[in-house]
Amino acid sequence: MTPAEPTDPALPDGTLLRSRVESDPADPLETALDRALTGYAVFEPQGSLLLGGDDARAGVVAFEEGVPRFAYHTGTGRGGPAALADLAAPGPYDVELRDLSADEFAEYDRPDLRVPPGLVADRLAGDPALAERTREAAPPEWTEDAADGDEGSLDAVEAFLDDEEKIDAIRDRAREEARERASRWGLDGELE
Numbered sequence: 001m002t003p004a005e006p007t008d009p010a011l012p013d014g015t016l017l018r019s020r021v022e023s024d025p026a027d028p029l030e031t032a033l034d035r036a037l038t039g040y041a042v043f044e045p046q047g048s049l050l051l052g053g054d055d056a057r058a059g060v061v062a063f064e065e066g067v068p069r070f071a072y073h074t075g076t077g078r079g080g081p082a083a084l085a086d087l088a089a090p091g092p093y094d095v096e097l098r099d100l101s102a103d104e105f106a107e108y109d110r111p112d113l114r115v116p117p118g119l120v121a122d123r124l125a126g127d128p129a130l131a132e133r134t135r136e137a138a139p140p141e142w143t144e145d146a147a148d149g150d151e152g153s154l155d156a157v158e159a160f161l162d163d164e165e166k167i168d169a170i171r172d173r174a175r176e177e178a179r180e181r182a183s184r185w186g187l188d189g190e191l192e
Helices: 026-034 081-087 102-108 119-125 128-137 140-145 149-162 164-184
Strands: 015-022 039-045 059-064 067-073 093-099
Touching: 015 026, 026 039, 026 059, 026 067, 026 093, 026 119, 026 128, 059 081, 059 102, 067 081, 067 119, 067 128, 081 119, 119 128
Parallel strands: none
Antiparallel strands: 015 093, 039 059, 039 093, 059 067
16 A cells, blocks of 8 residues: 555544543553444544644544454554554544444455554553453454564554654654753753
8 A cells, every 4th residue: 555545444423432632542442442342543642733733643543342453544644553653642642432333344444454453552552461452352363364463563663763753743842841841840951
């Protein structure tokens, strides 16, 4: 799939289950797993306004019975593991969880945007225990289908590291936070 190819499957609205600001992306992923959600989550980093506009940074992770099945990024148009690299940004995130019927999900399912079952928890949330729980909840054929997931995650990491704008934005935000903390602690001159 080329980056110019549109990947947004235009999922239906479904039923909104929850909408909130999350500092840890593991929380909505765990909620989806615990509820055996068939539907999707929309993750939009609150820093997205600094990085390119309202929808430029939104990522979508679709779940079938609580297990991530596919992902895409609305700003870059990339799907699969590369979409997770595009979404990786400092939180917090505005997160919506939406429920779909099994029929709706089947109609919009995108095998070309697949992610291995535990990859979202590993890459987006950095939570190996949640990733393992997710892999255990997945049917065996889903983990077999994702045997090349390590290659996909390597591609995603490489894509993230190649995005200088994203790296610079993360660096700038870290510097800003360090200056704010130094100011609070009376160490203003120490950073110069």
